[in-house]
Amino acid sequence: MNYLFICPTKLWYFSHGITMEGENEWVDLGRFLHERRYADEEKEVLIERIKIDFIRKGDTIEIHEVKLGKSMERAHEMQALYYLYYLKRLGIKAKAALHYPKLNETKEITLDGHEEEVEKAVQFARVVKSLPAPPEPVKSKKCKKCAYYELCWV
Amino acid sequence: MRKRSLTLFSDGNLLRRENTLYFENANDKKPLAVEGIYDIYIYGHVNISSQALHFLAQKGIAVHFFNHYGYYDGSFYPRETLHSGNLVIKQAEHYLDPEKRLKLAKLFVKGSALNMGRNLMRWGVADGFAGELEKLLGELGEARKITEVMNVEARIREEYYSRWDEHLPEGFRIVKRTRMPPENEMNALISFLNSRLYATVLSELYNTQLTPTVSYLHEPGERRFSLALDLSEVFKPVIADRIATRLVKQGVIKKEHFRGELNGVLLTKEGMRLVLEHYNTELAKSVKHPGLKQNVTKQRLVRLEAYKLIKHLLGVKEYEPLVAWF
Numbered sequence: 001m002n003y004l005f006i007c008p009t010k011l012w013y014f015s016h017g018i019t020m021e022g023e024n025e026w027v028d029l030g031r032f033l034h035e036r037r038y039a040d041e042e043k044e045v046l047i048e049r050i051k052i053d054f055i056r057k058g059d060t061i062e063i064h065e066v067k068l069g070k071s072m073e074r075a076h077e078m079q080a081l082y083y084l085y086y087l088k089r090l091g092i093k094a095k096a097a098l099h100y101p102k103l104n105e106t107k108e109i110t111l112d113g114h115e116e117e118v119e120k121a122v123q124f125a126r127v128v129k130s131l132p133a134p135p136e137p138v139k140s141k142k143c144k145k146c147a148y149y150e151l152c153w154v
Numbered sequence: 155m156r157k158r159s160l161t162l163f164s165d166g167n168l169l170r171r172e173n174t175l176y177f178e179n180a181n182d183k184k185p186l187a188v189e190g191i192y193d194i195y196i197y198g199h200v201n202i203s204s205q206a207l208h209f210l211a212q213k214g215i216a217v218h219f220f221n222h223y224g225y226y227d228g229s230f231y232p233r234e235t236l237h238s239g240n241l242v243i244k245q246a247e248h249y250l251d252p253e254k255r256l257k258l259a260k261l262f263v264k265g266s267a268l269n270m271g272r273n274l275m276r277w278g279v280a281d282g283f284a285g286e287l288e289k290l291l292g293e294l295g296e297a298r299k300i301t302e303v304m305n306v307e308a309r310i311r312e313e314y315y316s317r318w319d320e321h322l323p324e325g326f327r328i329v330k331r332t333r334m335p336p337e338n339e340m341n342a343l344i345s346f347l348n349s350r351l352y353a354t355v356l357s358e359l360y361n362t363q364l365t366p367t368v369s370y371l372h373e374p375g376e377r378r379f380s381l382a383l384d385l386s387e388v389f390k391p392v393i394a395d396r397i398a399t400r401l402v403k404q405g406v407i408k409k410e411h412f413r414g415e416l417n418g419v420l421l422t423k424e425g426m427r428l429v430l431e432h433y434n435t436e437l438a439k440s441v442k443h444p445g446l447k448q449n450v451t452k453q454r455l456v457r458l459e460a461y462k463l464i465k466h467l468l469g470v471k472e473y474e475p476l477v478a479w480f
């Protein structure tokens with residue numbers, strides 16, 4: 001889902017089962033919750049260098065994500081918002097924090113005031129996924145590090 | 155860590171103890187770093203324990219087996235983990251629709267033919283080939299059936315082999331391409347390399363969402379993984395034929411590396427070892443890719459070809475076979 005906030009082309013390929021080796025930024029929240037029974041204990045998902053913590057505190061869930069840099073800040077925020085949105089629909093109270101240890105910064109994120117934005121994004125994702133073919137790739141800085149680079153540009 | 159292909163040439167046992175894979179023979183027992191293995195090619199007499207196979211399946215490592223004569227026998231192709239229902243349907247659709255199938259079949263033949271042309275130019279024996287090719291590619295365009303496509307392909311090959319022969323040293327002429335069994339040294343060498351190339355293509359397909367059993371030029375079911383045969387056509391001239399030529403021209407492979415048997419002429423064990431060594435070096439070599447603007451290994455070119463095919467099937471971009479620019 002967070003692919004959407006990175007690139008529609010990637011979202012399309014991914015949602016049509018064209019996945020790439022070396023893909024590591026993706027955590028399927030639904031699957032995670034299902035498999036791990038988040039409520040039981042504190043959990044940590046470590047995928048390469050991206051760490052996601054789900055911590056249960058009272059009746060609130062805290063999502064902590066450690067990020068390396070801010071180059072994809074917007075995507076990280078949307079991803080966190082999406083998690084919060086998803087949890088809310090399951091009736092689970094949650095908040096999130098993005099940690100940037102290298103910059104010595106933390107950004108708290110709550111869903112308040114962003115719900116509509118997330119809904120729009122989800123809607124857009126639905127449209128992208130339903131396209132008969134992937135949207136034309138648009139070359140940008142992020143392509144360089146993208147696992148779909150060869151597929152897109154060959 | 156960059157993953158590498160592992161070739162097991164000697165006899166022994168492949169087994170797993172705890173979380174380590176070992177190759178054991180009379181002399182020693184070597185641990186193999188499984189995380190660094192891309193795929194495995196087995197030429198020796200190797201016993202594999204089921205635990206080892208389970209382990210390899212878990213890690214998604216394909217194993218290719220070659221017989222006593224160095225020819226492809228079969229593969230251990232672990233249960234596929236990469237699935238795309240959408241792509242499988244597209245693959246089938248392009249097989250079932252005669253127009254779509256013909257289009258792809260022709261593209262594979264065209265790619266193969268253009269690469270043959272590139273080789274002849276390189277070797278300086280391209281006399282008259284361009285003209286013949288133009289005529290034959292014209293016929294290819296007109297072909298309405300797969301058998302007709304195959305027919306044209308066979309004639310292109312004939313033109314190619316006769317010229318290629320002019321470039322080969324005395325004693326290593328192909329004269330007439332014979333497969334089962336190869337009747338002379340050059341035929342044996344080409345068959346051996348093609349066999350190895352086929353397995354490389356299969357490994358690359360394994361790492362994509364393409365279903366290797368649905369093919370276009372070759373009939374699915376003719377051999378199990380017939381899509382690897384289709385893609386091999388494009389790469390045979392570029393990879394196998396070039397290596398074969400170089401090996402005999404440079405005298406790396408000599409008459410003594412062959413033996414005659416009931417099964418025709420075959421490479422000796424030492425001959426096979428030498429060829430594989432050169433094959434592996436060649437596939438690890440990089441070339442600059444004009445489209446991607448980065449260096450890619452020759453092995454990776456096979457993967458890129460698979461990506462191009464995926465894009466064709468999904469309707470993103472029409473497949474254009476690789477024509478060697480290097």
Ligand code: SF4
Pocket residue numbers: 006007008009010137138139140142143144146147148149152
């Ligand atoms: S390479 Fe660029 S266009 Fe293609 S999926 Fe990645 S980010 Fe998107």
